[in-house]
Amino acid sequence: MEKVEGKEAIVKTYLNKGNRETTHPSYQASSYASLIKDYNKNAQKEKMQLYPCAYLHNYITQKNDPLSDNIHSFYSEQAPIFVKRDSQKLRSFIKRHITIGDNKENLYKIEKGKIRPSKSLQDALNQMLKGNQEFTIIDDQKVVYEQAVYMAEKAVRTGAKQVLVVNEGPGTGKSVLAINLLVELTKRNMVSQYVTKNAAPRNVYATKLKQDFRKGNIDNLFKGSDNYVDSPENEFDALVVDEAHRLNKKSGMFRHLGENQTKEIIHASKFSIFFIDERQKVTINDSGSLDQIKHFADDTNASIETMNLESQFRCNGSDAYLAWIDDVLQIRETANSHYIGGEYDFRIFDDPHQLKAEITKLNEYNNKSRIVAGYCWNWDKKGKEKSEYDDIVFPEYDFRMSWNLGNTATWTIDKESINEAGCIHTCQGLEFDYVGVIVGGDLRSRDGEIITDHMQRANTDRELFGIKKMLKEKPEEAAEIADEVIRNTYRTLMTRGQKGCFIYCTDKALSDYFKDRLEQINRDYRENDFFDNWGEVAEGEHEYE
Known part of the structure; x- marks a missing residue:
């Protein structure tokens, strides 16, 4: 295990035949707990108390261990780490928080609980946008915004899959529009995520949006495009896809998983919106296109609409x-x-x-x-x-x-x-x-x-x-x-x-x-x-x- 300077909740360890960056074990456990609290209806209704921890059964701590670095302290306090030879400490942790068994009743409730964003998450996201000029939408953005909300509501209400494609060029403010849609659809009780292949916009907009909110809660809303390979059909109410021209055919580190990212996103969501500019394809693997979106929308009998965003902000309007x-x-x-x-x-x-x-x-x-x-x-x-x-x-x-x-x-x-x-x-x-x-x-x-x-x-x-x-x-x-x-x-x-x-x-x-x-x-x-x-x-x- 190695320390990664300056990155919160990130460590480097041996993965997939090489030393690679990955999330800190405490962050993994605490973010899963946040996911359950933020989205599981039964957990919210029953007011379940969750106590995450991480058990690294083969890990031996070292001097100045990177897992214990102060930059990760928030997450290690939320989800303590237990390593090899810590089985007794882990047993004590479990006994302290679980006094009697329930015959797996709570696990059953969590597994069968409807997935919906919690009221606290909705309120927090809505509060983050209030008064934040960086996330104000105007003109054509408002037209697309209203159409997207309408189609998302229709998809959830009728069960008929909806796809919206927005052709956009540089400076149209589409990322700001995408964030507004993410917040609004979450506020309307829809399970929604913002999706990009490129990590930079995800990280920047998550950072701008979260303010004092913790990283674990926000990261559950911002995902890479290779997260939907195994998603069940209509698992999400809405997926907001930024930079759709950057989508790959296949997913995974070695590009060998799944069939097609565009297909997987449409399959996984009741409503999907793709922001696309085909003149911004910048790698040999970029395969997202309007024709491809139309093809996979037709394959799923989805209703598809196309709209345009005109340049307003870049290049002095x-x-x-x-x-x-x-x-x-x-x-x-x-x-x-x-x-x-x-x-x-x-x-x-x-x-x-x-x-x-x-x-x-x-x-x-x-x-x-x-x-x-x-x-x-x-x-x-x-x-x-x-x-x-x-x-x-x-x-x-x-x-x-x-x-x-x-x-x-x-x-x-x-x-x-x-x-x-x-x-x-x-x-x-x-x-x-x-x-x-x-x-x-x-x-x-x-x-x-x-x-x-x-x-x-x-x-x-x-x-x-x-x-x-x-x-x-x-x-x-x-x-x-x-x-x-x-x-x-x-x-x-x-x-x-x-x-x-x-x-x-x-x-x-x-x-x-x-x-x-x-x-x-x-x-x-x-x-x-x-x-x-x-x-x-x-x-x-x-x-x-």
């Missing part, structure tokens, strides 16, 4: 920049080849120090600016918990920076993480005021054409894991997939900023290409007398008060 970046990255031709939107701040830096300095300055205002990078530098194991470890290095500028640390699950909101660069996995589904993007050698420009090179990706990159084998078997298809993943990755990174995006390119020709595209906008504005100072954006000299 303008779709112009989103269309422009698609055109610039040559993902698709748009009508915005020469128009970026007058309010969005896009700059190219020739020196990474200047980019970092500007992002750091802007971050001082409200901790909402970050540096991210394409996955072209290894995330070395020995430096995963050290911010002083240099992962991204440019010797010609004496520039050094660490990747985001492995001992935090909330990089996007941690105050110290301005000193580390995030990757696609730590920021997708989340947003900042300003984002600085370091573009690696996997994206280059030659004669005005954008080209991609998957060979420039880091060896530790899992986004394209398996592409070499695919290139041998299906070279054209593999090349197309790799190209799409790289372009989508930079599209996603460059649309994380609501107010501005600053870039530094390792390929000078790519930097010149971006400057040329900005100069085209500059010329058009000069010719039409729309904006006299657009050149300031290209030069990176804009002043902030």
